[in-house]
Each structure stands twice: as structure tokens, then as C-alpha cells.
Amino acid sequence: MKQIRQTMEHAELLFSMTEIDQQISQLAEQLNRDYATLNPVVLCVMNGAVITLGHLLPKLSFPLQLDYIHATRYGDKRVGGELVWQARPMTDLADRHVLLIEDIFDEGYTLKALREFCLQAGASSVGCLALVNKIHSRKQGPLPEYLGLEVPDDHYVFGFGMDVEGYWRNAPGIFAVRD
Numbered sequence: 001m002k003q004i005r006q007t008m009e010h011a012e013l014l015f016s017m018t019e020i021d022q023q024i025s026q027l028a029e030q031l032n033r034d035y036a037t038l039n040p041v042v043l044c045v046m047n048g049a050v051i052t053l054g055h056l057l058p059k060l061s062f063p064l065q066l067d068y069i070h071a072t073r074y075g076d077k078r079v080g081g082e083l084v085w086q087a088r089p090m091t092d093l094a095d096r097h098v099l100l101i102e103d104i105f106d107e108g109y110t111l112k113a114l115r116e117f118c119l120q121a122g123a124s125s126v127g128c129l130a131l132v133n134k135i136h137s138r139k140q141g142p143l144p145e146y147l148g149l150e151v152p153d154d155h156y157v158f159g160f161g162m163d164v165e166g167y168w169r170n171a172p173g174i175f176a177v178r179d
């Protein structure tokens with residue numbers, strides 16, 4: 001517990017709540033243009049995307065249905081491993097436009113698997129939004145169609161839904177671990 005408190009005390013703020021809100025507004029504008037008539041199923045990728053989704057949804061001006069999907073490959077660690085499925089959406093995705101909402105696009109394994117799941121479930125299109133893009137050249141699968149803030153590869157980031165060792169999803173902003 002002492003160590004996890006120190007992680008927050010030593011962390012570097014990369015993006016404030018105001019900066020994040022501005023970025024989410026810009027992403028919402030793009031979605032409002034592209035999804036106005038598509039009646040999409042919006043899938044929150046649990047757990048990390050829950051705060052991004054909560055800020056994004058009230059800025060969307062078109063009819064949509066909401067569900068969630070949960071697969072994890074980091075758990076409480078800072079390095080990704082096997083993807084472990086936790087929950088599949090209850091909504092029938094056949095012939096629907098699906099929009100996946102993510103907190104971070106890092107190595108891309110998670111979104112690649114989620115896209116494939118949605119297509120196999122019969123989705124007529126799958127679009128992805130990731131609030132944060134970690135910049136490096138080890139990406140798998142296609143880039144998200146809607147990408148927000150860029151963070152460098154050299155540190156693990158947390159806050160605004162993203163955890164470090166299971167904690168600080170509640171941190172108000174996006175922070176880099178500096179320990």
C-alpha cells in the first residue's frame with residue numbers, strides 16, 4: 001500500500017482533465033459525423049475504458065445502444081501476456097455497426113482480438129476509438145480509426161481509467177509512472 005501511494009506521489013502528469021476533455025470533444029465530433037445514421041452498438045472495453053466512455057457518451061448526439069466486452073492481458077502487471085476473456089456482449093452484433101471504446105492502444109493485441117470477435121459475430125462494420133496511443137513500432141493489427149492523445153513508449157501510464165498494478169484508475173488525469 002505504501003508503494004502504491006508512492007507511485008502516485010512520484011508520477012508525472014502528462015495530460016490534465018481539461019486537456020483530456022478537449023480531446024474527447026474532438027473525438028466525439030468525428031463520431032457524430034461518421035455514426036449519425038448508423039445506429040451503432042457501442043462496446044465499452046472493460047475495465048480501463050469506463051471513464052473514457054462516461055465522458056464520451058454525453059457528447060454523442062446520435063441514437064446508440066450500449067454494451068460491454070471484457071478481455072484482459074495485463075491484469076495487475078505492467079507487461080502484457082495471454083489475452084484472457086472475461087465477458088462477451090449480451091447484444092446480438094449480427095448486421096450491426098459496432099464501435100469499440102478503449103482507453104489505450106499499446107501493442108494492439110487486445111483490439112485485434114476484439115475486432116475479430118465482433119466480425120465473427122456478424123458485425124457489418126467494426127470501428128475502434130482509443131483515447132491514448134502509446135508510440136512505438138511493435139503494433140499488431142490495424143490502428144484504431146479514432147485515436148486521441150499520444151504518449152511516449154518509455155513509461156507505463158495510468159489514471160483516467162487506466163490502472164497501475166490494479167490501482168489509481170481514479171487518478172484525475174493521465175500520469176506516467178516515475179519509480
Ligand SMILES: O=P(O)(O)OC[C@H]1O[C@H](OP(=O)(O)OP(=O)(O)O)[C@H](O)[C@@H]1O
Pocket residue numbers: 045046047048049071072073074075080102103104105106107108109110111162163
Ligand atoms: O494494446 P494492448 O497491448 O493489447 O493493450 C491495451 C489493453 O490493455 C489494457 O487492458 P488490460 O489488459 O490492462 O485490462 P484492464 O482494462 O482491465 O486494465 C487496456 O485497457 C487495453 O484494453
Ligand code: HPA
Pocket residue numbers: 074104106107134155156157158162163164
Ligand atoms: O501503459 C499502460 N498503462 C495502463 N494500461 C495499459 N495497457 C497497456 N499499456 C498500458
